[in-house]
Amino acid sequence: MLGGRGAGKTRTGAEWVRGIALAQPDFAHQSSRRIALIGETFSDARNVMVEGPAGILSIHARHERPAWSPSLRKLEWANGAVAHVFSAEDPDSLRGPQFDAAWADELAKWKHVEETWDMLQFGLRLGAHPRQMVTTTPRPIPLIKRFLADPSVAVSRVRTSDNAENLAPVFLDTVMRRYAGTRLGRQELDGDIIEDRPDALWTRDVIEENRIAAAPPLARIVVAVDPPASSSKRADSCGIVAAGMDENGIAYVLEDATAAHLKPPEWAAKAVALYRRFEADALVVETNQGGEMATGVIREVDPSVPVIGVRATRGKYLRAEPVSVLYAQARVRHVGALPELEDELCDFGPGGLTSGRSPDRMDALVWALTELMLREKREPRVRVL
Structure with a gap:
């Protein structure tokens, strides 16, 4: 048990x-x-x-x-x-x-x-x-x-x-608010076995050491989208991740909104809603799957959203490695718990995920942090306060 x-x-x-x-x-x-x-x-x-x-x-x-x-x-x-x-x-x-x-x-x-x-x-x-x-x-x-x-x-x-009826409400509220979704919480509260893959690009210790409860004021925010090739039941999920960067060059992963089995108008609407909620500067969209369709469907949902199209010219591991180095340098913080994204990161090695599935959450994260930290700096969108 x-x-x-x-x-x-x-x-x-x-x-x-x-x-x-x-x-x-x-x-x-x-x-x-x-x-x-x-x-x-x-x-x-x-x-x-x-x-x-x-x-x-x-x-x-x-x-x-x-x-x-x-x-x-x-x-x-x-x-x-x-x-x-x-x-x-x-x-x-x-x-x-x-x-x-x-x-x-x-x-x-x-x-x-x-x-x-x-x-x-x-x-x-x-x-x-x-x-x-x-x-x-x-x-x-x-x-x-x-x-x-x-x-x-x-x-x-x-x-x-599951045993809430026999526990002090204050205890349950305190530990759930502080630890739910974290590595410690998943082990000590959910009874999950949490471990690192030896050859993975990310480790849970590094992620835990740089987790924070809330992000500071951010100079730039993007929402990255890794669209699936189709919306069938066997299709990959649509990776959707929001991240930002402060004036000191530290990045903050704000939310993982990845979802499965969405049709193009549905994932586009979900990405645009996240963009609006975080008052982001742009949507970063991988165009390998569908090319102009990927950016076009977003413009149909909201033509005012700035869209940055990116194309993968290297394998997933080569694209992800520079981003994992940013984590090792303590330049990336996770805001709150992002358990499904973190599971994917800590299970991604030279051969991909052990499940063989596509790392859609990781892909979206890599596009977001690459845009924020590894490309030529772009001017942040002016926000009207």
Whole structure:
């Protein structure tokens, strides 16, 4: 179970253990269950998994609650079921004991994750159907990646917001406003596994270090459009990105309005609306797809909008590389969270995206920042205040 902070992972794990402990044995000769409880440390296992507000003791009715012996690190139910508590700091403690079930909590944080997991597997040898449950906020560690690729592993996902009824409204409002959409928020609130592609032009660390909440006054703003070749269901999306630059030469990515399955009048209207909202200086439109049609359809929507046509003469990687250098030089800021655009940037390498799809959001971003920062400077449009 992959989930965000406060999403209910501990309660789910505790209820699962309760169900295992109070269920009938698999075989008539097996008098009781043997369960392993493994936390990051013994203190974590005790304070969260056993004694915590959503832990094993608190979710049992009084008449069925197990006896807890902290010194023995053991829970005992009246029907004979027993759970032993272990720390992932000591993998060797799992040598010898045997179980028919195990609950592993916050596995992505374990110090000796591979060694502890391996020792646990050798101990799961009781009953007709040994099973185990992992509850964790995900991180891109190899073991979790193997779980996700294993067809025998059932994967559940839950977000912090899914458990809103059981969380303090002030907490939820505060963390959502500050972290929603950021790398940290997507990991800790949405339960997503966020990682960088090793050969990608962009890294999430660089983007995060240069994220800001609001842009300063900008000297020039453009909206860039990367039109699709068609509007069919299989067609590429229409990349639409707004960006600006201040008087110090720092660029700010303002919004990603990319959309799929739009007909030419629809994406043109969407781009023009974004241009109007940001009081931009121009629309930058790639003309490789459709040539004059791309600029013509915008003029049909609003003939007063200044349109700068650009044509790709080099491959996407060669066009994107100078823009990624601007990020590395801390000359580009993302205003707020732009998760889909950032996913695309951090997944774009020499061979394109790992999905094989067209990087339409990235293309629009590259055109916008190239126009603002890598071409001969243009005079900003005069704004009437």
